[in-house]
Amino acid sequence: MAQLVKKDDDRDEEGVHYLVCYLIAKACWSYSTAEYSPFLGIEKGAVLQEARVFNDPQLDSRRCSQVITKLLYLLNQGETFTKIEATEVFFAVTKLFQSRDIGLRRMVYLMIKELSPSADEVIIVTSSLMKDMNSKTDMYRANAIRVLCRITDGTLLTQIERYLKQAIVDKNPVVASAALVSGIHLLQTNPEIVKRWSNEVQEAVQSRAALVQFHALALLHQIRQNDRLAVSKLVTSLTRGTVRSPLAQCLLIRYTSQVIRESGVNNQSGDRPFYDYLEGCLRHKAEMVIFEAARAITELSGVTSRELTPAITVLQLFLSSSKPVLRFAAVRTLNKVAMTHPMAVTNCNIDMESLISDQNRSIATLAITTLLKTGNESSVDRLMKQITNFMSDIADEFKIVVVEAIRSLCLKFPLKYRSLMNFLSNILREEGGFEYKKAIVDSIVILISDIPDAKESGLLHLCEFIEDCEFTYLSTQILHFLGIEGPKTSDPSKYIRYIYNRVILENATVRASAVSTLAKFGAMVDSLKPRIFILLRRCLFDSDDEVRDRATLYLSTLGGDGSVVETDKDVKEFLFGSLDVPLVNLETSLKNYVSVHAEIQEPSEEPFDINSVPKEVKSQPLAEKKAPGKKPTGLSAPPTGPTSTVDAYEKLLSNIPEFSSFGKLFKSSVPVELTEAETEYAVNAVKHIFDSHVVFQYNCTNTIPEILLENVSVVVDASEAADFSELASKPLRSLPYDSPGQTFVAFEKPEGVPAVGKFSNMLRFISKEVDPSTGEAEEDGVEDEYQLEDLEVVSADYVLKVGVSNFKNAWESMGPDCERVDEYGLGPRESLAEAVSAVINLLGLQPCEGTEAVPSNSRSHTCLLSGVFIGNVKVLVRLSFGIDGPKEVAMKLAVRSEDESVSDAIHEIVACG
């Protein structure tokens, strides 16, 4: 009781509540200790019964508050009320407006918001709330605004709009904030009303109260977000004035970045608009503002080293902050910077290394992955040592991030594959879940595919893994991969033991995979064939149908059962060739086959004919759209991602009779967008390069549900591409809503010549309206056209990016016979790094050994590139750059290839570029 007496002017309902509950609990649970919960045994039905006290003529405020607390507790636990229950409680709660108890009134406001009454019930409280909204007590006003805005609809809002506008400029900051935050919420549902408050909000932005300014700025920006000029004006005026709250300052920095982004890069004087403001914010007293400004600078498009330096410096200081949130924010931002400007971050490496032992594992993981991106070849071993200790005490999700970073590092420094592969194989042996193990296996597979030297050791690591692998999916994928790569190694016989062990020890799925793998070894390695037959014959007695069937099939195909075998080529085609029909089509055809015979209830006399399956790909898989920027995903998308896309394209094109005579597909570009995002028709184009032909594949998507497009084609004007002449065009019969389709146009060009040109494109189609109720299109359509962006064929389209693991060896073994060396002046450039990346993009070759990264402030740089030129000619390029005071860049280009005309062609590309 003493507690109650003491707090006379500020009566603490909770104190009373505690006492009452305590007495009740004591009576009911006399055996319980002092550590009871006031909500022990709370039950919805009982609380709803208790809520009847709200209807008492003589209101007991304390008791009512207790009951509301219980209701809140129930709601906060995720308990839900039925419609009837909620309505009953809501009506009862509205009675409490009669009470003059301030504490209870505050609870009532909260309770109404939590109950969110339906539109037809709201009417009960609106008059009480309107009264409070005009009350002389400021706090009643603020709370009534918040409640009204939460439960209001459009009609009610127009009635109270006048009061809300007044409230926005109210002297009391709490009232103003309540109205402004309400505005932010209401803008989602009633934008046209809230937009009318612009003047008041503008006035509130100048408020002396920090939070009012913050809320007003957020609302004003949302109101004007589609008006670039207005946002730009807002930013210009505020960056010159004073912004009181750090939160508002952060918002302003974000809006400023948006304006910078939209206003393009540098203006005439070469200065970036608002950069000085951002840089000034780096010296703000609030850490939040400093960080926001630093991040904004790092995210500027085409940011230069000079602009980046002050931001990196403050982020580096944050790395050693005592506050984990700041360390996290800094390392997260630096991690992003490391992707585009690895050299800018190297100064922070020492600070970052100390974060590897950070107690917060998110920080440690980000530090590790950043270091993996910025580290150079010499630091790899030291880094790996540190990571090994670190791996044991982080969760799988972090481990996956590290594994992915190590994979990229290994591809960057192929010479270091030994230590990185060892690391991967060690962690493969440790405990871990499926996703983690899959990430490791995927990484090993990618390394094997990209680094020939790593193949044998990598395969053995995988073999050891399947000896004790608990994941059927991974075992089968590895066995499949082993079947393709294993026979090509120097000693294929050493893998047989691992594979046959699967037949003895594993479940049926893995056993069946192992049988297929054995057959592949038998087909490819003649010396192993007799022994493989013995093993396959043993599989004929397996308990599982599939395993026995496969063994029988392979024995017969390979001639192990004494039958006459098909030719070697047919066998290999059967074992290694992929199914030349889309799986979806096969599935549909099989289902039809089965259902037809099920209907007539007779077994089929005719066997299923795979040739009856349509080969046309209905819609391009989504994966293709995502292809750019998507990392190769290892096993699940066989050995290398890009190859599989090329395979898919090759198959698609070879199924079109008009293009089947073009020969082997040399290269397919990534899709180039020819329309802006969110237009009626989305079109992107893939350039397929053949020896003497080029095919444009236009992937079209119709985004309007009410329209059906028919006879869709692209009319190409090749007047700016003299070397190309149009050969064939394959229109798309129909393009329904949201079901992508393709149309093609083929051109002839001089054989083996890297001809370039610009093509303008016009989408032509017949548009038909679709009845939304029936989904049927009208019979008559209208012919229409839609202008697309231009498409260019550039020299880089004739070059395949193919890396070499050891550039020096490759360069020396190629010899100087077809070497061509020349020097070029590149004129004034923004920086050396910019010049290097421009030349790499121009040539379209694969940078080797991480030489695409240019250390900041360096005056010279050597970049190594490799690739394959059209006609399957290997090319190696050594670029030496130098930069002088006025940023004039000079370049020496040395090319070695198997054909001197190709070396000349590379020089030609640079000379014309």
Added chain:
Amino acid sequence: MLLAVLIANSEGNILVERFNGVPAEERLHWRSFLVKLGAENLKGVKNEELLVACHKSVYIVYTVLGDVSVYVVGKDEYDELALAEAIFVITSAVKDVCGKPPTERLFLDKYGKICLCLDEIVWKGLLENTDRDRIKRLVRLKPPTEF
């Protein structure tokens, strides 16, 4: 958007859970994700020492206060630093209401008042009040002193 404020006891039972803009079917997932995150990382952490994590584009800042753990989840403008500000306001308010870092029982005893504080701090995903003295007065329907 401040997507969630969640307060749990030391065993991971939820005491307060307020979601904003999170679909009902995802809430359970978030709840268990956060509680698991706390169970794995909060052992031995000092009162109010902040921990931080991110999950895709969503940030999570969490801490311990007495017997309870507090989690705030946000995205977009509510990044780790804004969340740190929000959680600081929440922990200060809880300490003010309870007079100290609360035991679970003390927290539940002051449950109603804590709900009012949270209502003043976060309103449907937006940070509304950040000043502890002002919040202390607002839950009693008293105007701010500086006014």
